[in-house]
Amino acid sequence: MRRIFSAGGSQEVGLLLFIVVVALVTWWREPSFLSSYNIQVITREAGLFGTMAIGQTLVILSGGIDLSPGSLVALSGVLVAYLLAMAQWSFVSAVAVVLLLGFLTGLWHGLFVTKLSVPPFIITLGTLSAARGAAVVICTTVAGGQAIGNLPASFSFWGQGVVLQFLPVPVAVCLIVAVAFGWLLYRLRWGRYIVATGGNLLAARLSGVPVDQVRISCYIASSVLCSLVGILTASYVNSGEPTVGAAWELYVIAAVVIGGTSLSGGTGTLWGSLLGALFMSVLKNSLLFWNVPAHWHDVVIGAIVVAAVTLDQVRRRRSPKF
Numbered sequence: 001m002r003r004i005f006s007a008g009g010s011q012e013v014g015l016l017l018f019i020v021v022v023a024l025v026t027w028w029r030e031p032s033f034l035s036s037y038n039i040q041v042i043t044r045e046a047g048l049f050g051t052m053a054i055g056q057t058l059v060i061l062s063g064g065i066d067l068s069p070g071s072l073v074a075l076s077g078v079l080v081a082y083l084l085a086m087a088q089w090s091f092v093s094a095v096a097v098v099l100l101l102g103f104l105t106g107l108w109h110g111l112f113v114t115k116l117s118v119p120p121f122i123i124t125l126g127t128l129s130a131a132r133g134a135a136v137v138i139c140t141t142v143a144g145g146q147a148i149g150n151l152p153a154s155f156s157f158w159g160q161g162v163v164l165q166f167l168p169v170p171v172a173v174c175l176i177v178a179v180a181f182g183w184l185l186y187r188l189r190w191g192r193y194i195v196a197t198g199g200n201l202l203a204a205r206l207s208g209v210p211v212d213q214v215r216i217s218c219y220i221a222s223s224v225l226c227s228l229v230g231i232l233t234a235s236y237v238n239s240g241e242p243t244v245g246a247a248w249e250l251y252v253i254a255a256v257v258i259g260g261t262s263l264s265g266g267t268g269t270l271w272g273s274l275l276g277a278l279f280m281s282v283l284k285n286s287l288l289f290w291n292v293p294a295h296w297h298d299v300v301i302g303a304i305v306v307a308a309v310t311l312d313q314v315r316r317r318r319s320p321k322f
Contacts (some may be wrong), residue, residue, distance in 0.1 A: 011260045012272050019279050026286040033289050040168055042281050044159075044236070047170035048229050050277035052248070053255045054174075054181050055222030057273040060256055062218045063198040063265035064113060064120040069226045070248030071131035072105060074241065076230025078135040081148040081240025084155060091155065095231060102227030103273065104218055110216030135242035148240035159236030170232050174274075177225065182270050193216060198265025208230075247298060254301055255280045257308045262316065 007069050027033045052069045083094035105127060112118040114240045125296045139145060160181045185191035193214045196204040205211050259276030261268025280301075289296050 106223030
């Protein structure tokens, strides 16, 4: 288990301390920040961000990037809501179709990147627009442009429920996903292949690493996890909202970079990305308690991303070259 969440060292410790400081300062200003209800809100959102961050970590480790998470969450949530509320499908069938959507989207990204040499930024940016548009089209066609509601009461458990009397279901899902992918990343050859591919694509190819299959698998993992988050989010808001997940790709990429994963590929940990997701959730919630206007939130997040990337580049330049 120690290697599953293998920490990169001082950066993760510093990030954890910074999270604690932000939480304590906000609590000092507004004691309700650390109320049981708000802690549930923070951790639930961190679970959603964390699940997406795991997939994004794999993509960035392999030398790519995925800009589609927020839009894919919206499309997946709208689709699962339509299948459950209007098409009257069973829960298992609806979830299977939505996860298949994620699989095919990731395969689409991976094939374009590896076989057609389309830059990851371009193909995933296209999906960002297309998936959001498709979610709006579905809602416009079947619900008159409104969110799709009237979901089964039992479905709300996956987004609003708790397990073990205290752990929000999205957090439990995130931890299960983290353990599973941590084992795959740190125990299997696949994980070493991902790091090698992101570290030096040509050298990995010459060494016999199946770099195309590795990169495709990372994009598939990222998209499937985004579709899973779309299901959880639809359950949480109890509807299929085409506007949900706006700018979440920014939050997820920020979480991964802040957690220590290099945008250049080849360096990073799942533990750092999970801490980054928790940081983003705490920060987002803290800004509300500090009465920061909503339109300034993205400004703050953008500044943090720039700072994190700059520090990463400085650290890489100072590291010894062999």
